[in-house]
Amino acid sequence: MDRYLAIALQAINQHGKTCSYSVVSEGSYNIETASTTNTETKHSVKMYKKHIRASQYNFPSLVGRDSALFYLVNNSLSFVPKPKDKITFDSVVYTVDSISEHAADSLVILYKILAVKS
Numbered sequence: 001m002d003r004y005l006a007i008a009l010q011a012i013n014q015h016g017k018t019c020s021y022s023v024v025s026e027g028s029y030n031i032e033t034a035s036t037t038n039t040e041t042k043h044s045v046k047m048y049k050k051h052i053r054a055s056q057y058n059f060p061s062l063v064g065r066d067s068a069l070f071y072l073v074n075n076s077l078s079f080v081p082k083p084k085d086k087i088t089f090d091s092v093v094y095t096v097d098s099i100s101e102h103a104a105d106s107l108v109i110l111y112k113i114l115a116v117k118s
Contacts, residue, residue: 004104008073016048016071022086023079040086043079047072049089052114059114066117068094074108081111086118093118 020042027037048071054062070087085096094115102110 002105002107002109004109005073005075005107008110009075012046012048012071012073016046017089018044018046019090020088021045021047021072021079021081022088023082024084024086041079043077045072045077047087047089047113062097062114062116067097068115070094070113070115072111072113074111081113087113087115 021044022040022042025039025041027039029036050069050071052059052062052067052069054060054065054067056063059067068089070089072081081096081099083096083098087094087096095118097114097116099114100112101108102112
């Protein structure tokens with residue numbers, strides 16, 4: 001195991017909490033019902049949540065909205081986080097707004113996920 005991955009994993013395991021990450025897959029359009037049905041695949045992962053204070057200088061589009069940063073270690077994940085996915089943390093559902101990847105030794109070690117309360 002890469003040493004950077006081990007360090008990030010240790011920190012998240014020590015301070016994080018197990019939550020549900022739902023990967024939302026776009027469904028196909030049904031002509032008869034005039035709607036699209038998305039499918040969700042749930043994964044149990046350990047993440048660290050950090051509240052953010054949005055202002056006109058940082059995250060101006062999130063001013064007045066309940067939002068948070070979630071840190072997720074890329075420890076053999078079976079999915080790649082993407083916008084519109086859902087995170088259920090302490091029975092509160094957040095929708096993923098954007099993702100930042102943090103890499104070391106040419107490997108993605110950590111995902112920093114900005115999410116907004118649904």
